Amino acid sequence: MVQSYDADNAPDSASRREPPADGCSDATLALQWSRVRARLQEEIGEVEYRNWLRQAALHGLDGDEITVMMPTRFLRDWVNKEYGGLLTSFWQSENPAVRRVDIRTRPTGATNAVPLLDEPTVSVGRPAPAARRENDDRSETVAPLDPRFTFDTFVVGKPNEFAYACARRVADGPAPGFNPLFLYGGVGLGKTHLMHAIAWELSQRADEVTVAYMSAEKFMHRFVSALRRQSTIEFKNELRSVDVLMVDDLQFLIGKDGTQEEFFHTFNALVDSGKQIIVSADKSPSDLSGIEDRLRTRLGCGMVADVHATTYELRLAILEAKAARSGVPVPGRVMEFLAQKITANVRELEGALNRLIAHAHLFDRPVTLEAANEVLHDLLRAYDRKITIEDIQKQVSEHYHIRISEMSSVRRARNIARPRQIAMYLAKQLTSRSLPEIGRKFGNRDHTTVMHAVAKVTELMAADPDFAEDVELLRRILAV
Numbered sequence: 001m002v003q004s005y006d007a008d009n010a011p012d013s014a015s016r017r018e019p020p021a022d023g024c025s026d027a028t029l030a031l032q033w034s035r036v037r038a039r040l041q042e043e044i045g046e047v048e049y050r051n052w053l054r055q056a057a058l059h060g061l062d063g064d065e066i067t068v069m070m071p072t073r074f075l076r077d078w079v080n081k082e083y084g085g086l087l088t089s090f091w092q093s094e095n096p097a098v099r100r101v102d103i104r105t106r107p108t109g110a111t112n113a114v115p116l117l118d119e120p121t122v123s124v125g126r127p128a129p130a131a132r133r134e135n136d137d138r139s140e141t142v143a144p145l146d147p148r149f150t151f152d153t154f155v156v157g158k159p160n161e162f163a164y165a166c167a168r169r170v171a172d173g174p175a176p177g178f179n180p181l182f183l184y185g186g187v188g189l190g191k192t193h194l195m196h197a198i199a200w201e202l203s204q205r206a207d208e209v210t211v212a213y214m215s216a217e218k219f220m221h222r223f224v225s226a227l228r229r230q231s232t233i234e235f236k237n238e239l240r241s242v243d244v245l246m247v248d249d250l251q252f253l254i255g256k257d258g259t260q261e262e263f264f265h266t267f268n269a270l271v272d273s274g275k276q277i278i279v280s281a282d283k284s285p286s287d288l289s290g291i292e293d294r295l296r297t298r299l300g301c302g303m304v305a306d307v308h309a310t311t312y313e314l315r316l317a318i319l320e321a322k323a324a325r326s327g328v329p330v331p332g333r334v335m336e337f338l339a340q341k342i343t344a345n346v347r348e349l350e351g352a353l354n355r356l357i358a359h360a361h362l363f364d365r366p367v368t369l370e371a372a373n374e375v376l377h378d379l380l381r382a383y384d385r386k387i388t389i390e391d392i393q394k395q396v397s398e399h400y401h402i403r404i405s406e407m408s409s410v411r412r413a414r415n416i417a418r419p420r421q422i423a424m425y426l427a428k429q430l431t432s433r434s435l436p437e438i439g440r441k442f443g444n445r446d447h448t449t450v451m452h453a454v455a456k457v458t459e460l461m462a463a464d465p466d467f468a469e470d471v472e473l474l475r476r477i478l479a480v
């Protein structure tokens, strides 16, 4: 009988044969397989092993032939070509009965199939965080946590090690001197990821900790609707009853005086009663313009940690971690290429990798440099070609049928001001110009005006899919 180690795949009866004369037991074979794998890992290195061979499963010994199963045809062919020789020689030295190694694909329907893209790294059985508990009357206030955003999946490097250490410290329990924890940095650099990671960690603790996580926008909407329903007292009580309050992207409270006031009071009430506050923003408290000084002062009086722009090394490490989790082998050269090219932020880098992986799955083709160039064509073009602010102004003016001179004019009518804000937003997204530099190109405006435009457009995009599509269209036109 074929000795199967893959419980889900009973061997088909046609291939059943008697065990070899040396009567190798299941346990012996399993032991030999684990030694073969250890030797492979040693030979080709941890990363390569993880990429290509992690999903190899021993099927059994049939006569003089060992069968190893791979989840996809592509992996089967790749492993056969690249590692078939090594596999055979390691097996032969472990077990003299073995002459050949047959690498096959698992029949469809096998449970150990290729993991989904972006598979959640949190197991399903994990208890829901306090903030999401069902029948909890807070559930309306808080946003759900992303199960992928844990400390385990956060790759630490020079640019983010300080922020990471602070987040860890706060997640470990009462952290004097870390209240509030203020995380700041550019878009897509991991602030939200760290906040969710803290929330997950706290919700795992034995003692009940209530965590409320929400975006500043959500805070604002909740507050405004409470005002409308004349239920601000309940809103206040609700917020003030949590142990940990997290408000993400605080820059969106800029200019919202009433909401800021409310946030300020909530903030004070919580801090005074020893509760933890965690806030993120795109700027440090001292650079956040448009907020009241007393709030700024309070925001800066705990721990302020910035998440810096990524380095090549960090980008590469993030790609390696994400590729390994996807289960699709991504050659080192491809990762180096992406880490070199896609420098804007982690979100974009992740998006590029996901596209490559999806493509590999879909066509059952290996990820190669050629495939990367082809699949990421549009994205890479945008990086190759230096888009200028003038290009953006021209394109946006044409799109909205206004004169290009309006980009620098003082007119504030919405049909002019909105396209101008979109152009500023795109300039921030598509060029490496700083906010003051962008401001200068738009009629010598202040950098806070640009910042406000970026915040406004981001906010509108989140709220209005049509608007988002329009901006996205412009972005794509400019990026080709």
Ligand code: ADP
Pocket (backbone or CB within 6 Å): 149, 153, 154, 155, 156, 160, 185, 186, 187, 188, 189, 190, 191, 192, 193, 194, 318, 346, 347, 350
């Ligand atoms: P921000 O809130 O700063 O705009 P996010 O936390 O939303 O950025 O991060 C954007 C994406 O990049 C997320 O999918 C996140 O998981 C990922 N990411 C950012 N930094 C890291 C990191 N150091 N390790 C792993 N993933 C990261």
Ligand code: MG
Pocket (backbone or CB within 6 Å): 188, 191, 192, 193, 248, 249
């Ligand atoms: Mg965020």
